[in-house]
Amino acid sequence: MIRLTIDDREITVPEGTMVVDAAQELGIDVPIYCYHQALGPLGACRICLVQVEKMPKLVTACTTAVQEGMVVHTRGSAVDKGRQGVLEFLLINHPLDCPVCDKGGECFLQDYTFQYGSAAGRYDEPKIHKLKDAAINEFIIIDQERCVLCQRCVRFMGEYVGEEQLLLEGRGVETVVSTVSHQPMDSQFSGNVIDLCPVGALLSIPYRYKARPWNLERAESVCPHCPVACTTSVTSREGHVIRVEGRPIPGHDWGWLCDRGRFGYDFGYVEDRLLNAWLDGEITSAAESTRTIGSWLNDTLEQHGGDSVAFLVGGQQTMEEAYQIRRFADEVVGTSKVAVSRSVKGYLPLGLNGTFEDLDRADTIVYLGQDPYDAVPVVHLKVRDRYRDNPGLKVIGIGAYDLTRSTVPGDAFVLEPGEEAAFLAYTLAKVAASNPIIARLGEELGDFSPTFKGAKSEQEVETLGRQLLESEHLVLLWDGKDPHMESVLLALRGLREDVTAVLPTFGPANWRGFERAGIAVDYDRLEAFVEEAIQGKIHLLFSIGADLLRDYPDRERAKAALAAIDRVVSVGLFFPEQRELYHAVIPGAGWSEVDGTYTNMEGRMQVAKATVQPPGQSRPVRTYLGSWAHALKKSFVLEPEWDPFDHNAGDLIAKDALPEVQSVPKPARPAMKDGALRLVGTALVMEGGMPSEILQPRIPKYPGRISLADASRLGIGEPGGELGLRGQQGMISVMVAVDERIPQGVLVLPYGVVGSPLNQLGDGAVVEAVSLEEVSLR
Amino acid sequence: MKPEWELWAQEAKAEFPKANSALLPLLHRIQSQEHYLSEDTIRDVAVLLKLPVPYVESVASFYSLYYKNPVGKRIIHVCMGLSCALNGSDELMHHLEGKLGIQEGQTTPDGEVSLLEAECLAACNLAPVAQVNLRFVGPVTEDTADQLLTGEVKS
Amino acid sequence: MTQTFYLLRNQAVPDIDRIEVYEANQGYQALRKALKEYEPKALVEMVKASGLRGRGGAGFPTGMKWSFLPDDGRPRYLVVNSDEAEPGTFKDRELIEKNPHLLIEGMIISSYATGAREAYIYCRGEFLFGSEQLKRAVAEAYQRGYLGENILDSGFSLDIKVYRGAGAYICGEESALLESLEGKRGNPRLKPPFPAVAGLYGMPTVVNNVETICNLPPLVENGPEWYRSMGTEKSPGLKIMSVSGHVNRPGNYEIPLATPLRALIEEYAGGVKGGRQVKAVIPGGSSVPVMTKDQLDTPLDYESILAAGSMLGSGGCIVIDDQTCMVAVSARLLKFYREESCGKCTPCREGTFWMTDVLERMEAGEGTPHDLDLIRDMADNIAGKCFCPLGDAALGVVVSAMKYFPDEFEAHVTEHTCPMGARLYDTVNH
Ligand SMILES: Cc1cc2nc3c(=O)[nH]c(=O)nc-3n(C[C@H](O)[C@H](O)[C@H](O)COP(=O)(O)O)c2cc1C
Ligand code: SF4
């Protein structure tokens, strides 16, 4: 630790700390443009000049490391004059168009100019003209004249993300920030450069001219789109969300967002948003619909009893809402049938759940089934952050296709679909067969042996086994698809001496929060619910923020289940798929419209504030619950004393005991005819997800992905094409493109693609390519 | 992409321990054949050296001897450095502009000659000095100025 | 006139760039001696004892620089800086074009001394001929066994590679040079770490100027005492001065340090052209302050010139006669720095741009008295605040010219014309 004095105050900080950060710890603000802790020192802008005693010249606080006994002055006439000079220089080629700049009021250039009062107006030579108002992609506009060449955006994209999509072009005073060959940037992290730009050079197109800092409101929130639940700040104006920004949490999170999270906020305002209540296909008033549904509830309870009523919840609700629903089911309805709508079958015991801090310390990270870049994008950045910090980081991808990518190089094991758990059990048995836990794991494996797409030697398998057992800090990112993986993970935890942390990359986003609110989330529940529905044991269903047809792995069974229920009520932001299966559809309120708590994939609870009113007739769930209780003439107190936070565990949900290890069955390999493909489902935050007009242009036209070999065999060229598929349960057509990471014989399709429902055929199903005419004739 | 570039790239890579170091030499070599570096050429070089396109683009744009736009077969650099200026380089530049009917920084409409300013060429003993396709000529006197336009060109 | 020829001694020998001719003129004898008679450490000690200072501009003691290399077993590199682009300096070009083997011999000795197994010559992009000469000479040296494996049976091996830049003055700054050598934009690096610790490809690296390294063969031949017999205590030895501007015999002259400036101009360079008078001299390349005719008796050594308010720098001596406009001189140089700023840091990028505009406007007769304060203040806002020394380098001439020739600057803004009748190329259409 190093002791130094800044502005007459002493502070002790770790060696290697930059003066600017030490000052920050004391609450002393040193102005910066180019410096960003995540990017490291650059020393380009020179605005952070400070005086250090015994040094002949001013120094930049962002590049000067603290030294024992150093005495720093962050203000004073020399410092102020130096900064004033830098500001004046920055302004000479700046258009000074603050009144029409969206950054006005939130701009570091404007702020510092007020603070240091530049000798304005001394420059009256012609300015250099550069590109203004040029879109660098669908969301971002650049004004090169306002740019201060701090390079944050360029360095973020290149050094930090590893996707070099911005560059410095030219030299000297002619230098500009530009895109590659002037083509649009398509990284899914592009929007972060808006937050990073300290001035008005990179601006959000959707937010453009929407507001000025004095007529907007900002609320702390979290992103609802995936289980990462990045911390955000939501800007609203006149009842509309008009912007989402990353919200850094010092020492914990940099505040990066993916473009889905940053720009997909308009799902509340798209044309499809439900604004009215519908009864049997007709619009009615909210009052009418609640009254009718109340009477359905009353009748069903009278005729069939509490257990004939079921609740299905999806991903949209807050923990508090989930808690209300559970209490309503328990106390008012008297049913135990509450299930969570899900698309994967796995469950992760809370005791295995790791945190993002584990990623910061990991020496080995294993992707199980899914590339985190696709499903939980910001986790990819966290992994990359770790990789930058520790280039020796081992990354291993295990799945039906190559899960690694160049931004974080790793080793890929490409298996037959659905064999991840069996493969790991097999691998562990190779290195420690005599261990009783491993023996238990492998009891039912029989003569299973993996086949690899792309050669892998026995040696490599053994190395993997040893890495799994011996790495110092192991983090596994699991897609939740193969339920037997739970036992493998438990076994690893049981066998390893060092930390074993698992991060579930599967949704629904807040499932851990539902669990905390008392709703069991295991897939068996959902399965039992579907079965009971089909058998006619459910007479009234409340589907809240859920869409069984879209989520449930077997679409035909989901249809049968819904069709067998007397009355199906949906509460949500949108119509569910096949709305004719629903008797009532009433508009719900969602993210940014209700206050509440969400739990992310770490098991961390985070509060999101409401910023706007629910539009049209949409109401929060609790309002509906209250009125239905009223219809039953039962008392239901809406404001119970429930605090999701446990004061011993802080914002993390307290861990509980771990279940026993079960054996992993030998996977059945379906027979493959020549030319057949195996369907592999995956979660893609960009492709799947809520509707958004802003994001529309960026949603890939070809969500399905196949190998080059299959593409050429099937006549799919650049950029992609449509393919008919026939499986045992029907036919779909899907837009596919080539992805070199996919092995021959596999077709990867995201869940939830409108018009190409994977669950029509089934995840893992063997399918055949057929002509499109055949599909349309079905 | 010209077939020989592959070989050139191999040669440049073989000479330096890291692929990046091969970039400047390869750009030089290709430019001497192509006269300038088009966007396509930049992409080709990126592919050849397995470097990101933006990286190559950014590097190429930093150096004044890489041309992003077509230049003449004869590139005349007139040194504008102080020693040359003290010995008449401004007048030399004016003279050449008049002769060629173009301004500094331009190429003749027939695409034959480009007239460019150079910063001090480290040949002040030859002031005023010029380079024709990077070959020094100097001191350039009123009488010899026209030889810049007509003399034999090497590349 | 007493000409001391060591570095330039064979410059006039026909075909001295051919290895046979070089050898016939004692070429590679110093290398044989170094390899046979000296341990590497002893050579470093010899260079230390000689007091040789870097000739690239900063004048840093070479032996000391070499001894900074950490002894940690990592590979080391020697990089020779032949980016010579400091206006007024042209010694390195002449050395490599005319006598490339001298540099190569010096490099082999230096590499042996510092433990480098690989050495690079970073040639300025405009030095097409120079780089061809070097490449050819390197090939010859390989053929004769001076390069490659087990040189002259000494057990020492070395490879030399010639690299050509592509037009950027900033690549003369050693860390920008290393970036460029690694195939990047030539932006200076953050220091520390210094090249001695993490240089080329992150390895310990010595960066030395061409002339510095060319000192090695004569030094090994004649020993440190001989070297110290010339010059002064703190500036021993020989220096090549490039003299240009308004002189009768512009050229490179090798002088013992502490030779008076007047002797350089009058005896070596044949005096001022056309019988005119000296008005100002930029003694060490465009980055150093001017000296006036009253200072012509200053001895040309590092300390004396510093005491006289300027610097020996790279030894690019530009002589300016009494009919020259100092505003024009300043404007011309500022424009150079504006063109050559890498653009990374604000004061250098924007400051040189602005200052050039103001000076060109003044030269075109469109200045106002207020401009003079503005320039001084701008200079103050650049000085000591840039990322690398280029920003400060841009100020040397203009600030000193304003100090020594205030009337000339005043006249431009009060009379709205250049009293010397000068007009700059770029300002003609101002
Ligand atoms: C802007 C700038 C340009 C420079 N240009 C050169 C150059 O062209 N040649 C050179 O040898 N040194 C140049 N230097 C000095 C080098 O950074 C470095 O100090 C030198 O190469 C070290 O060699 P020496 O110790 O032998 O002098 C330059 C420095 C700066 C700041
Ligand atoms: S665009 Fe913004 S972030 Fe990028 S360099 Fe310019 S000022 Fe910096």
Ligand code: FES
């Ligand atoms: S020249 Fe670029 S920072 Fe100094």
